[in-house]
Structure formats: structure tokens, C-alpha cells
Amino acid sequence: MRSEGEERHVQESHEQQGGEPACFLNQVCEECGRVREDASRPDCEHCGHDPRATAAASAGTGSGSRRRDRDPEGKARNARPRDGLGRPLPYGEQGVPRQPEGVVRTPDRTLDEAQQLLDDGMPFHAHEVLEDAWKSAPEAEAPLWKGLAQLAVGITHLARGNTKGGARLLLRGAEGIEPYRSSSPHGIDVACLADWARTTADGADETNPQHTGGPPAAPRLRGQG
Template sequence: MSRTSRDRDDEGRARSARPRDGLGRPLPYGAEGVDRQPEGVVRSPGETLAEAQRLLNAGMPFHAHEVLEDAWKSGPDEERGLWRGLAQLAVGLTHAARGNAAGGAALLARGAESIVPYGAQGPYGIDVVGLTCWAAALRDDLRRDGSPVPAAARAPRLRMR
């Protein structure tokens, strides 16, 4: 594929057809990647949180971000900041696992800031306090060390127990 042509989806939107690894990094055409999350899936909040948690626990925060992004785009306006913030936390972990310490730290801070207004126990049992503490600790580790982190081992728990 030339640098000037772009992959397109059925509706003509630019969309890379390259396979991706477990952290969402593009692989060469023809390489074996992991299955992508289908886009535009409308799930209940509980289904969204369960699927995102499953992906986080599996060390696939990029894919969890895609699930959370669907909720952000399809949910009620008053919850968009919550779902956007959760998606940013997942992308922050993605960057941390890829070794992009500065990008990871910035997204973790932005995501935590976005969810704080939803209260200590956010809607649907989301553990806002736990998530903001997790984000701050990982952000501080990234600023101190900068080494890639194991995504599954550093995955947050989205809901209170």
C-alpha cells in the first residue's frame, strides 16, 4: 500500500486494515494479530464494564478502551465525561505498557480528572476513588521509572467489590 492511499471501511471512512497486537500496535499486513473489538456496539453499562474489565485483566487495555469508547459515544450526555475518562485511563495503561511514559502519565491524569466529578462511588458501582488512586500511583511510577509496565498486572478494578 502506498503512503498516499488509505484503507477504507465499507462507508468510505479511513480505517486501517492492518492487524494489531494485544496492545493495539499495528502489525505488518498479513501478520497474525488479535481480533479487534467491533465498533459501535451498544451495551448496557454493566455489560460495558464487564467486557472492559475482562479485557483489562487479559492485558488488552487498548481493546478495553474501544469498548469504553462505544459507551462514551452512545451513552447519555450526562455520562459522557465518565465513559471518556474511563477510556482515557485504559489508553493511559496502553501507553504505559508500550513504554510511552510521558503519554501514559498525561492520559492517566486526564482520565482521573474526568471521572472525579462522578463521586466516590460513581454510577454502576464504578470505584472512582480507587481508580483515581490507581491512576496517580501508575502515573508516579511512570514519571519515576519510565519502563514499560505489564498491562495485566497493572490493570485497575473498575467497580467496587
């Protein structure tokens, strides 16, 4: 069992990477690109990379040198500013506002907002909208929204230049939405999305002759009909 100090270290490492501890964005190791399975560890179980050390080095300070203003539940109030892809910026810089957290939207509104954000080149923000849908969805649809959020995270990693991690998340997202291929809830074009994700993941592989490079074009969440 971790001490309170260790819990805070884990929380702060998630804040530095982007997103909350349950956020899919934190599941990809920035060092080896593999998907991290053990959320209880602050370091990657595959390669041992610890994002806290990277963050401390880039800031030029020790991990405990900056005292955070926290609410009664221990969450940081002074959220770090981030760019359009959710990457942390130095404190004091002007960041891109994040999506409000915990918003319960209708499926149509969720898809409209997420599509607009994807079209605007903001997949990080789209994943926040889709994660809200996953967290509030009925049990039968939760895996669908989870898979869509993973697709958005995969796009985010590809846009950041993390081709290995991005491809892995796209494949996971495709696997997650695949059971809905025949039913296509809410007009979601599951078949095209799953096929797009797999094709894009293959194209992101730098050893693949079909490697395209650069972030992928935004997929269509719903059919044109």
C-alpha cells in the same frame, strides 16, 4: 480547509497509529509523549512530529504508494492488522482481532467486558469497549465513560513503553471521572480508580524514586461489594 487528499493523509495516519480519529489513543505524540490538542493537524503541534513520515519509513515506501480499498464514505476497508496492544503489524501478518465497533451495551456489560480485557492484559481492546459506552452514554454520564476510556488508553501507552504519554492520559482520566467520586454510578469505584490513576502516573515517572517500571496491574473498575 483541507483538501480531500489531506483528509485522507490524516485518516491514514490515525489508522497507522491505532484507532479512529476520535480515538484517545491518537492523542499522545509518540515522539514527545505530550497530549495532542489539535485534531485537525496530522503532526504534533508541540514538537512537529509527523507519524506519516515514520510509517512511510518503516514500510520502506512513500505515503502514496499503497492504494487503499475504501468504502463509499472514504474509510479504509483493508484495516491493518494489530497486536494485542493495538500496534500496527505488517500487512499480511496475523493480528489480534479488535472489538466490534459501535456496539451499544448496558453499563454492566460494558464494565464486565472492559474488566475482563484489562485482566487479560488487553487495555487497547478495553478502551474500545469504553469508548463505545462514551459515545452512546446519556449526556450526564458521558464524561465518566470518556474518563474511563482515557484510563485504559493510559494503561495501553504504559504497556507500550510510552511512560510520558501514559502518565498524562491517566491524569486526564482521573480528572474526568473525579466529579463522580461521591455518586459512583453503576458501582464504579471512582474514588479508588482516580487515586490509583494518580499514583500509577507518579510511579511511571522515571525520575521518581518510586518508579516501578513495566505495565501496571489492572485496576478494578467496580468495588468488590
